[in-house]
Amino acid sequence: MNRRELTLGAALSAFAGSAVAQTAPAQSAVAAPQSQYQAALTSQLARMPAAVQPDLRAFYELNGWRPVWNTARLRTLNQAAGRAERHGLSSNDYFDFVGLAADPDTADMRTTAAALAYARVLAEGAVRPETVEELWEMEKNRVDLPVGLNDALVQNKIVEWFEGLAPTDIGYNNLSAGYVRYRRIIAQGGWPRFTARAGTIEPGSSDNRIPAIIARLVAEGDLSAAEGQRLTAQGLVYGPELQTAVRGFQARHGLGADGRIGASTQSSLGASADDRARQIALNLERRRWLKRELNPERIEVNTAAAIMVYWKDGRPVHSNRVVVGSPANETPSLEKPFASVVANPPWYVPAGIARREILPRGPAYLASQNMYISNGTVIQRAGPTAALGYVKFELRDSYAIFLHDTPSKAAFNLSMRQRSHGCVRVQNAVEFARILLTPDPTLLAQFDDAQASRETKRIQTGREITVRLLYWTAFVDGQGRVAFREDVYRRDRRLAEALGIAVDLPAVVADGRTDANDVGP
Known part of the structure; x- marks a missing residue:
């Protein structure tokens, strides 16, 4: 990534000295009449890329079709752009003040376009996540950028507005600080x-x-x-x-x-230090995709690290190791509401798993696994050896992806725990179910009674708990250090290609053998 210093100097003077740049503060659409600049600005708007025209039109309508950028505003815009590196970005990808000054007659429109483009990257990310992941279904961040930029100009809070567009949570801020630190390591020779x-x-x-x-x-x-x-x-x-x-x-x-x-x-x-810095930048981009307001009670699974964290009242209060999808059966990026706990669940085997891995083994295998066929569906009865273990955590509309217990406990001791068919197997799952149900003693008693009797029972939690399946290959650990995970799903590589970032990440080295009898979801 290009890291040239962004300087103003004569470029700002030339730009600010033009007729277009010497303007009054932004005004509302109600207060500002049609100005003598409208014909020129609308002509320039028609020559801008179609994708950016709606935002530019909305912004200049708010300003009565007046140019808005003067020397003072450009200086604060430059200050905002100068902070791009802490977000893993290059300010030079968005702002070329020298180039703007070379054509001052169109500089105002192009400066606004650059400002809105940079704002959108901070607010929503540079890449649409659906283009780099096969299944990405999470709540995106959305911001009315023309209105926001207009308000920032009116209130003279350009820098503050830009900085508030990126995530402000501790996870993003710590990772941002980690990125700056790795850039410093690179500057010192790596x-x-x-x-x-x-x-x-x-x-x-x-x-x-x-x-x-x-x-x-x-x-x-x-x-x-x-x-x-x-x-x-x-x-x-x-x-x-x-x-x-x-x-x-x-x-x-x-x-x-x-x-x-x-x-x-x-x-x-x-x-290399460069590769790790770029990996951090990729993960900062992923975090910018997501909405900023989070449910204070939620379950987050990092599929790259195969770790689950339970948040209560906005704080992490419990964590478990998990087993997630193998590279051939990736656990997708999803955000779904938690629906219910099922004690002693049977397993309705997906048709693909049944066809490839179970039915070819014959009736004797089905009998040994306590399985039977009903209306063409292979079903495994609940029990101590059932693939779903003693508890299943159901999600709404989750493409048959859910969290569950498992009898295959050995995999939790492995470093590379990407080896399921896509669902999330939770270590100490029964204990975790009891933690979720503890706020309501009646529900907890129902679950404990079902576990004692081995009865299959669905228990509604009675409250909204969000489950987020995320892919973080770089994050800050509990000791304040940047932790890395290898790109087991190759999503870093696809995102890097989309962003035009050259990155050479370590190859994944699996540990432990796959259990041939492990056919769970």
């Missing part, structure tokens, strides 16, 4: 390139890549500068202190934190 090799760097062994590992850990803050100097002086031995730092690196990247530098850890060490 970190040495790490070359992956076959085999594992075992604790206590020697390896000529140890200095590069130390430099990397110092750059990202897993080691202090003083610790890095001391360990570097100790030579090429992979000693206990460095092992502790590597375990922190592994945890931050969602890897098995065993201190052994195997294929998956080497793959993550191979990422």
Whole structure:
């Protein structure tokens, strides 16, 4: 991404000195009569791209078809554009003041177009999410930008308005600060390139890549500068202190934190500072797509990290590991209302899974799995070995995607937990169901009674709980560090291509074997 400094200088003087730029403050459509500039501005509007004409027309109608940009406003606009980097953006992609000054007769219209384009990226993102994900169904952020820009000009709050368009929640702000930090790391030279090799760097062994590992850990803050100097002086031995730092690196990247530098850890060490900064920028873009007002009680699943967080009263109060869709059966990005808890649910097997993975095994397999066929549908009875376990969390209109328990507990101990058919398997699911039902003792008692009797029972929660299935490959962890996950669904790559960002992310290295008998959703 281009990071040239945006300077005004003579360009601003030339632009502000033109007849178009020397204007009065913005006025409302009621107060402002048709001006002598209308013919020129409407002619310019007709030559603008069709996609931006409605917003430009709405804005200039609010201003009585008067030009609006003078020297003072341009300076504050430049200040707003100068903050683009903290959002993972380049101000030069939107504002070219030198080019505007070269043609002052059209500068006002083109400056407004640039301002609205930048505002839309901050408010809604640069890319339509449906174009880079196969199924994306979440509530988008929507802002009336012409009215907002007009009000900002009237109130002389241009910088504040632009900064308020991007998300202001702690997750976005912390990730934004992380992006600025990684840009600073890049400006300081980044970190040495790490070359992956076959085999594992075992604790206590020697390896000529140890200095590069130390430099990397110092750059990202897993080691202090003083610790890095001391360990570097100790030579090429992979000693206990460095092992502790590597375990922190592994945890931050969602890897098995065993201190052994195997294929998956080497793959993550191979990422450059530029690639990680760009990965953060991609995740800032994803966050800008989403509406800003959130249900204070909600369940959020990060499918890239395979982690679920339950929010109550606007605070995270509970988290679980989850198993989500495999790369061949991605869990989509959805936002749906939570509907009910089903104790001891049977599983109505989707036709595709039945056809590919169950029916070919014959009647004996169905009997061994407590399955039967009814009206052409394969059904698994509830029970201790049922694929849905002891509880199912139903969502409304969710394309048969839901959260549920599972008898296949071993997968929760894996680092790469993308291995279901698309649904979300929840660790300690019965405990989590009890947490959700605790506010109403009657509902909780119904659930506990059903669990004791092994009766299938649907229990309505009686309140609105939003479930959000998200894809964050970069986020800030509880220690304030930027955590990364590999792009298991390749959505980072598709988004980077749409944004024109060159990125080379580490390859995904799976751990553990897939259970051939695990056919759950």
